[in-house]
Amino acid sequence: MTRFFRLLRKDLQASLLPLGFLSGITLIVMLFTRVRIATGSWPMETALAAVSLPLVFMPLWLLWQSFQTLRVEWREDTVYTLLVLPVPGWKVMLAKLAAVCIEYSVLLGVTVFGTLIFFAPQVQLAMEVLPGSLWAVRNGILVYLFSLAMLASVVIFVQLAFVVSRMVGRAQGLVALWTLFLSSWLVDLCGSLLAPLFRWLPALSLDKLFRLYEIEAGIVVNWRLASEIGSWLGILGLFVLTGVLFEHFVEVNG
């Protein structure tokens, strides 16, 4: 595990600068919005849009980052270092995946922190409508975990597409795009094919999980897990495949 953590630390250190920059920008946008609200220059809708801006760009930036962490290894020839290390390919990929997830967590943490600091009165107003701070925190953590799982699966698709594109000498962008389409279709197929195996699983009641009944929203959402589990297994398979391809089939001249 030491080797994995060494790789993870390396990937985190490499992204310290952009992460710090984005965190700073997020806080500056929030502070600026706070000032505009305080001076009455902006209506609430505009302020809300401004605060949401970093949240909209965050997933895009993270997707770019998951592509970039691999691309930069080729661009700066450090892939020569990575590929000669006596470590399994999946560890290299897992370190990069974990780094993106940590970056996401940090950015989200900064956003929450900024919201609590700069928009305390608005948060207090919202809390009066919600059943309680414990409910908000609990649901916040659940949303965070769901979004983290979503992000991780998308990063796995991106990693596979990039690694496959590096196995060919030309039209790498096109190959990456096709790999994205093909792997999405494969995961979908995996979900459909394996669904009968997991039919015995009960549906997950999201309204109960999120305790929506406490706000008397009257929303009922049941999540059928049977096909989802097949898809997750498919994504896990893609992750293992990426590791194998990276370790055994990628060439520095590819």
Added chain:
Amino acid sequence: MSITDQALIISNLRKKYPKVEALKGVDLALPQGEIWGLLGPNGSGKSTLLKCIIGLVKPDGGEIKILGQVPSRRTKAQIAFVPEVENLYRWMTVRQAIDFTASFYEDWDEGRIPGLLEFMGLDPDKKVSSLSKGMRARLKLILALARKAPLLLLDEPFSGIDPASRDRIVEGIVRQFKSEVQSMIISTHAVGDTEQLFDGVVFLDEGTVSLQGNAEDLRDQYGKSINDLFKEVFA
């Protein structure tokens, strides 16, 4: 000489890139405990050959045996490779680059580091990005020489390096190489300054071995230095 005496055996190795056939059936046997020069002009296939051994490039055919094993994750742990390209993370300090490499190899000898740093004239607190090309080449060599790896592969370690750094690197190799347990291949097209290093040489020309053998035997046989022989073969 038996198979166990060979650090590396390559038979009929072939590699074709989309536009060029880089290796056309290369045969090579590197005796244990020796330093061999892989000599040839640019584009002769030297780098491809070394990349095939370490696993950075997949051969199209032929066989490679490293200490009796086919290339794998295990053989990667037994090879110290210095590529021609700048493969260091530029945002790291010299110390960080050393620590990063050290954590992946069981044969790492931390005790060699202070001496190597002093000899190569490197400040561990300096960022890699602030080092000159010669200094970075020295650092790459430190990362290889600090290991007790049975096989060392140095790809053009003197390319584009100032004479002072070149002399340091040659001296560093001579000092640190342990012939009882190590073998080494150095690829280069600058034979002059390095000839004294080689126990044996392989002349690679357009993907084929045009001449190979013990350096002393070749000098006796042709009555010339390896450098003159190189000039004659590749004239």
